[in-house]
Amino acid sequence: MDIVLLVKAALMGVVEGLTEFLPISSTGHLILAGALLGFDDDKAKVFDIAIQTGAIFAVVLVYWQKIRDTVVALPTHPRARRFAFNVLVGFLPAVVLGLLFGKFIKAHLFTPEVVASTFILGGFVILWAERRPQSDAHIQNVDSMTPLDALKVGLVQCLAMVPGTSRSGATIIGGMLLGLSRKAATDFSFFLAIPTLIGAGAYSLYKERALLSMADLPVFLVGLLFSFVSAWICVRWLLRYISTHSFVVFAWYRIAFGIVVLVTAWTGAVRWAA
Template structure:
């Protein structure tokens, strides 16, 4: 096994885990880093799908006690409400994703569309931070089904590459009256079914590209994505308790311009 390939897998695992749950678009980062590393073949794209599982398992691990309680006590009002809210928020993007999966993959995964989504999303965050309402829902347990459905609709916008699933759900939650911490936590919970579904669907469609000799590369990326995501999730919750999202807005704008300039010069 070429050590250089393992180093590339490690770098991409760090990028995936560090960006997946921030409102800055993991897709945009993987596109440009993958291009810089010359890691953009069809099999490499499957690798980027697989390492998403490492990131989402970090959420499962971080909230294992909460998730275990919900599963074991689904009949309790609080557990039932969380389960129903996640299911409702999951449906819009899941339905639209199945209907438009091939169109999105074929026509929208381009540097131009991603860079424009990054930039416009950055300005959207600045506007939301300026005009957002005062929150009336402090915790995930205080959410009702209307909050969940609205956030699910907001998540659908993230089917456009570069928008950021985390950005759409977290900022959508803030717009609809959730506290920043509640919006971030619900975004984490919602990521579990939507990312498992999206990753499973992509793997099913690209199964023939997987080979046994790729296991070491996939394992490095998977494990690295898990640990970097775990650290990022813990850090984000601490950050949003005392800060707004403007720093992510400016980061998106600058990064989007870099992506646009980089691919325009090629």
């Protein structure tokens, strides 16, 4: 067993778990971390998507009561059916556009320069969104959303197909711009992540199954485990954080980190791309 490879898998799992649900782009961080670790071949790209499932298990655990209550109430309660329908509506745009453009995006946009540029642009979008008064939010919780609200957030989520944009950043900040409170936008982003990331992981594993063998199982399991634990810690922290703080700190982090990546790439100080 290659211990070095398992350590790399663990590090990538931690990166995934800590960045998946913050508005700082897990894909962007995985691309950069993979480039630095030499963990960026075709099999590693499948690994990056697959370990998102570990992070999703953390969301399911944190929101287990809401998920369980919704499933139990589906046959009898309109509110539960509307919530489940909204999640489905929000999920569908990513399916359609992902199938249409996913291959092109992976072939041409998964580069450190693109990631760094979208980091910076996304940071300025967050700063702009946070300047808007919270009194503009007319949707205070996910149960108050309509299918049209969910569709709008689902369309915004598709912006995250460009690496470095951040799926959670697009849905949370996009949701806030569309009239959701910071808490409602964050909650819906997490719920929307469940079908989106599980679907992406399953599709990637099926599509690239020829690349994989049973010998890869320990590496994937280590990545999943570390992704789950770090995501569980991160989600619980973020839900407490947003009750008293804005996302401005993440905006400045994105801008600063993006500038560092661009400068080091242009000067050759760091070889971000393999």
